[in-house]
Amino acid sequence: MDSTPLVFDDVLVIVGGGTVEVPLLQALSHEGARLVGADGGADAIMAAGLVPDAVIGDLDSVSDPEGWPEPTRVLHISEQITTDFEKCLYSTxxxxxxALGMTGKRFDHTLSAISAATRFARERAIILADEHDVALALSGPxxxxxxPGERVSIYPLAPIDFLFSKGLLYPLDGLHLEQGGLIGTSNEAVEREVEIVPKGDTPWLLILEKSHLGTLISALQADA
Incomplete structure (x- = not known):
């Protein structure tokens, strides 16, 4: 197997085997996003009338490991240490x-998706999207x-200290957050622009309503 990562200049959508909102997938594709199926998630891409750029995984749940259109690359990765989502992340x-279809359907799949996002958050910005929310895993400010008035939740993916925040009802200034201790869910925006500045590059999760997916993508593209 060629271990050279697949490099995409545009937004990359990785589709899993969970619940996938077809209109959202189609809209992202029509806006220029590239599509990768995490094993059986490739079937969801085809069912939406689209063609994946690649299918990546151990190929134990995809309907037909061989019958893909000519443009689609198939990366069969047999190791069982990581999930298919992680295989997609380290291969691209x-x-x-x-990431669509990675959360919401099964709780253990949701946890494994968050774990994978935590592992790669220092290297790339990853947005987990489901029927209700978007959760952006990232590091740094x-x-x-x-x-104003909308929910803004911050969740520590590892013990993390925050230097300051702007635009939140409950400021994060000087706070230490960690799982099993103080966390930052169900905060609220009080200004139109919110800034969050942690100390160092510890991964953290920003959770907003799904309607902010496009806004987050634009902000991340501007930073990139």
Missing amino acids: RAPVTV FRFSVT
């Missing part, structure tokens, strides 16, 4: 990655636009 490079 992209300025922004959106981030600034984004939001309507």
Whole structure:
């Protein structure tokens, strides 16, 4: 197997075997996003009337491992240490990655997707999207636009200290967050622009309503 990562200059959408909102997938594709199926997620891409740029995984759940259109690259990775989502992440490079069908259907799959996002958050921005929310895994500071009064949740993917924040009802200034301790969920925006500045490059999760997917993608592309 060729171990050279697949490099994409546009937004990359990795599709898993969970619930996938077809109109959203089609809209992202029509806006120029590239599509990769994480094993059986490739079937969801085809069912939406689209063709994946690649199929990556151990190929134990895809309907037909061999019958793909000519443009589609198939990367059969047999190791069982990582999930198919992780295989997609270490086999690709992209300025922004959106993951569909990775959360919401099975809780253990959701946890494994968050774990994978944590592992790669220092290298790339990863947005997990489901029917209700978008969760952006990243490291370092981030600034984004939001309507005052909307929910803004921050969740520590590892023990993390925050230097300061702007635009939040409950400031993060000087706070230490960690799982099993103080976390930052169900905060609220009080300004149209929110800025969050952690100390160092510890991964953290920003959770917003799904309607902010396009805004997050634009902000990440601008940073890139």
